[in-house]
Amino acid sequence: MIEIVKAENAGYCYGVERALRLVEESLKKSPKPFYSLGPLIHNPQVVKELRKKGIKDVNSLDEIDCGTVIIRSHGVKPSVFEIAKKKGLNIIDATCPFVRKAQLVAAQLNEEGYKVVIIGEKTHPEVEGILAYAGNNAFVIETSREISKKKFADATRIGVVVQTTQCLEKLKRSVGKLLTFTLELKVFNTICSATRKRQESARKLASQTDLVIVIGGKNSANTTRLFQICRRINPATYHIESPTEIQKSWFKRAKKVGITAGASTPNYLINEVENKIQSFFEP
Ligand code: SF4
Incomplete structure (x- = not known):
């Protein structure tokens, strides 16, 4: 069972x-x-x-x-x-209205004279869009390791916006480091509530189960983040796009399996994955 x-x-x-x-x-x-x-x-x-x-x-x-x-x-x-x-x-x-908010916040920070920093993936379309609202001095940071004194030598006022699908830990790390380079830091946490809730649920799921299946496009930023969060807690985590990728051998030692899915994954796919796993254990 x-x-x-x-x-x-x-x-x-x-x-x-x-x-x-x-x-x-x-x-x-x-x-x-x-x-x-x-x-x-x-x-x-x-x-x-x-x-x-x-x-x-x-x-x-x-x-x-x-x-x-x-x-x-x-x-x-x-x-x-x-x-x-x-x-x-x-x-x-x-x-999405949450993305629109991030765009408007970036424009507002630029108008107020802040050097705008967007925390997110440089090549993600959402980030490229936000960047276009943030003025000529804005730039994107993917990890806190990219934040250096040299990069912020001329910045006395920094404004931060974050890609809607990022995780809070990354925002906190980046903000903590930015604080050491500037006198004035204005931060807008533009991570959307859907992302926050899905990440919190994924953390809980990964810590309460023996194996986790994360369903969603390999090109989906929020699904990839869910996968990373779960894998950090539970190394037996698999990212799949469709039920056909599931292998019976994954479940050899698992008694309790968790399923989560990215924000672009339809319900019917989640149900199909559940049925496929059940089918491995039918007498
Ligand atoms: S994850 Fe969904 S709710 Fe959140 S910003 Fe993207 S589209 Fe909007």
Whole structure:
């Protein structure tokens, strides 16, 4: 017998549900063809379903001449909106309100004269978008190790914003180090509540189970973070995108298995994973 426990908070977050709802609504009434600027969410199975419904994901506005463009929950640089408007495209803005808040906070800090530091992944689309709001002197820090006296020699006032899917520990470490280089530090904790809750639930799950399965796109920042958090607590942690990746041999010594999932993982996938694990132990 195996016991399977699901994390208290797992799967679709508010921002992803909202983006999918906006897309479904727009499919009924907006001009065709439909484009998403980048995959709508970081989940390959869902993106495949959306393609079947006629939503093509493209990398740049250069690939679009007419119809509707969907701005995904990660948000974009202000210049993207300007170009889309100039092209006469119908814009569906699915930027998550939590991401929007981080963009506005970055712009406000810049206006107030702070040197803006964004804690997050340099190449993540959300961070690239926030950076575009933060002024010319802003930069991105991926880890506290990148913070040095040399880098902040001219900074007397530093303003901090954080990617919505980062973890609080990293923010704390970075803020602690930044404090040693400046007299004035203004910090906005822009980690979203969905991320916070999913990370807290994942920590609890990893400490109470023998093995953890984290479900979500390999390209999903928040899923990767859940995986890292769980693995630190419980080395028997696996990150999968689909039930087909699960191997029976993983469960040899496990009596209690935990399942969690990133913010872009649909419920049906979580259920499929649970069923697959159960099937290994059926008589
Ligand atoms: S993880 Fe948070 S910021 Fe990102 S889409 Fe979901 S609710 Fe919004």
